[in-house]
Amino acid sequence: MKAALRFLVRLFPAAFREEFGAGMIEDIERDYDQARARGPLLAMWSALTIAWDLLRSAVAEHVSPTWVRATPTLAEDQAMRWTGNEWMTDLRHAVRSLKRSPGFTAVAVGTLGLAIGANAAMFDVVNTVILNPLPYANVDRLAYIVASAPGSDMGEEFGVAAEFYVQYKEQSTLLEDVSTFNSFTATLRVNDRAERVRMSMPTNSLYSTLGAKPILGRLPVAEDEERVAVISYELWTSWFAGDSGVIGKSYEIAGDNRTIIGVMGRNFTFPNDGTLLWMSNDIKAAGITPGRFGMELVGRMKPGATPEMVARELTALSKRLPERFGGSANYARLIAQHRAVVRPLTQQMLGRVAGSLWVLLGAVGIVLVIACANVANLFMVRAEGRQRDLAVRRAIGAARGQLIRSQMAEAVVVAVLAGVIAVMLAWTGLPVLLRAAPPDVPRLADVRVDATTVLFTLGVALLSALACGLVPAVRASAPDLTRLREGGRGATRRRGWARDGLVVAQTALALVLLIGSGLLVRSFRALRQVDPGYSTENIFTFQIAPDGPTLTDGPSFARFDLEFMERLRALPGVETVGLVENLPLDETPSSSRVRTEQMANDPDAGTMMNFTFAAGDYFKAMGIDVIKGRPFETDDHALNPRNVVISKSAANLLWPGKDPIGQRLQRRGLQSWETVVGVVDDVMQNDFRTAPTPLIYFPLVGPEPRSWTIASPAYVVKTRRAETIAPEIRALVREVAPRAPMYRVYTMAGLARDSMTQLSFMLLTLGIASTLALVLGAVGLYGVLSYVVAQRTREIGVRMALGAEAGRVRRMVVVQGARVVAVGVAIGVVTALAFTRTLGSLLFGVKAVDALTFVAMSASMIAIGLLASYVPARRASKVDPIESLRGD
């Protein structure tokens, strides 16, 4: 809070600050401390009054300086003071008159403050995450590079292979530098601490490509081969307590001893926020086996080069790969089809998130527009009440500009107050908002209220002042002079086109937001009804990374795992236990080419397929149906039985229309053939939106002891006590593998919830925005109708005196409200039709123009509109004709 107040001091002119800044800050801090000692409410009040005083004085100091270094010429001085003084007088009058109507001021300031605050908070997020996304040099020239091969069996886009990297790096004229990058989890062991952490093994050119330098130590070079690593600032401070002695020490990283040679800066988190270390790696042209696809590249383009130009050049360069590196006929065919895919790195990394954030910024922007409309309405009503006063001023010679200015002054005061409240709201609300945000938004941790936010807020506040003050001010500046003659009680009733227009706009915008949230609610419900192929109820899961002299190869780890699972099964309340290398919703399996005996005898033949490893009663514990054959048995995890279980879609892909049981397949890189013993249902691996991909489950042990080693799989424990069993399992782990900490401890239900955070975050934020919009819209309508009824009291009185029934009068008012709402709804529906598309990839199981949602939301909007009209209508029907006419 003090920092915010200190910041406001900066709004003063530099010369003033230089002379008095230190003293002011000292005063402010003492004032605030004294107030805080007497309670939080007083502190808040004191902060508010100090902030208001600072803002007011800073503006005044700019407008009519009391402290000037260079003496301005007399003429300039006079001119400045003249307008300044007039404005100041108007502002002073405005403050005084607002003080006289505290109710109006509170509603106007509160409404605007809330809306501007929401905008400030969202802007802050957008500014950090999207506008300022990656803390690297020349971000706009960084490009993401992968491959596509239209017409081949490869996916729509896929990673390139090592020979592409070599070719691009050596021969591209449009790329200044290029590097591979990747991200995976592997075990990091530092003394007694062992965890699976996120790491990366890029080529050493990553740092020059991104323009990143270490804050300690050095960067890897070719001579380091694969024996060194640089660590992130986060790892350095958390695991090594920021000790610079870590440089030169060796630790076990991803199964090998590597020496730490450098520490990267706090901002360096490429390619994602959780990456803790980067191993050294260098790709040399010699010894490349072509066709091992799956590498993503990041390149720095020459100034002036566009992604399209680079893509054309890289595609051309790739055509010469077979003649340089060889490869199979299949490979040559693929190269012929190859088209390089190049797009800006920021778009690649933020594409999905950016869309959502812009939508949210748009939503709170709409709330602000509605709030402005409401406040404008309030001002208009206020100005109506002053018609007589204004008419007198005009009649005795006040210029129109003067009247406009005096009216605008109130709006400016209200907006500045609202701005102060908004900054405080953003300050306190932002942490709450961020806690609800999905974890995969990059750089979210860096979001904080800073000078840019404050400036943005003040800018928005002043714009809002213009928006809500100008129309009423201009209207009020041309008062109806006839009022003077008639003593101000005439029956003249001006059509409130401006007021009606505002209500129409409010209704339309609120409806757009309502429909947007309605669509998200339906998507959310649809997602919850998806059958991912497994159950998420009553499942507890965790990983450990055991080690020891006896744990050396595949069979030894398998023995440990099978025994450990027996112990788990013996715990009270545990129904079934299994394990898997890549748990759905948590990790992505690896992929490789898989071929059948029916395919050509060529390592490049076969289909790209995901594979993982499973054991125990994994399928039963997860509720994955066994469709044909059998699941794994204990004997399958011995050396060389070579049995595998495959998913339904893998079976359909490899042996369409045939019985897959007993068929044999070969994974690229293995010499042996594996026999299919079972077919299980497909599972959704990453979320509940993406269709399942073919998956092959291998047993814990391969044909050779070192074919593969499953060192830290995810254990899956089916129990009704999933939420409470953790302590008992912890105790068991301490007993069985004292040095192995537990990590990635989840329930499947929790993972399922997390997989929907992006949607639920959008739902929450958009829900709040549309509720605000709805309430503000309803209040706006209510206010306008109440005002109209009040204006027409005399007319209604006459009607009733002449025999109009109460019901008729009620209907008359409600119909007037309904007409305005109906126009608003019509416009809102058309606008929503155009804009719900921006929700695009967030929607699931519902079309962007879902008729049900549109109809339901429009109906509720109309219902609320009628309700808002009914209250004033009732008041109108209770008008006592005698009372209303007695005034004359």
Add this chain to the structure above:
Amino acid sequence: MNPGGAGGMSLLEYHVLLALASAPLHGYAIKDVVAVESGGTLTPRAGSLYRVIARLITVGYVMDTEPANSPPHPGLARKYYALTASGRAALAAEARRLKQSAALAEKRLGVARSRS
């Protein structure tokens, strides 16, 4: 808003000059003295206070100065403000004006009371 003008001064300006008439003070002390001497009716916040001080310096009624007897805290270079000769004169003039104005008010109220 009447910088350097010959006519009346604002109440806050008057009280700041009044506070400085006894001894040079630093910003916060000025504020405390003003609050006490105005009977609590004036509690200027930092922004307003320093603008008044700035204006009084600009018109030459106040200058910044070294504190007379109390040596400044080590590391805390506080600015002290003192009344200039013309400031003293202006304060005296304003006090006279206030006195006359008060006398006038008392007289009128006295008349008003006796009439009713």
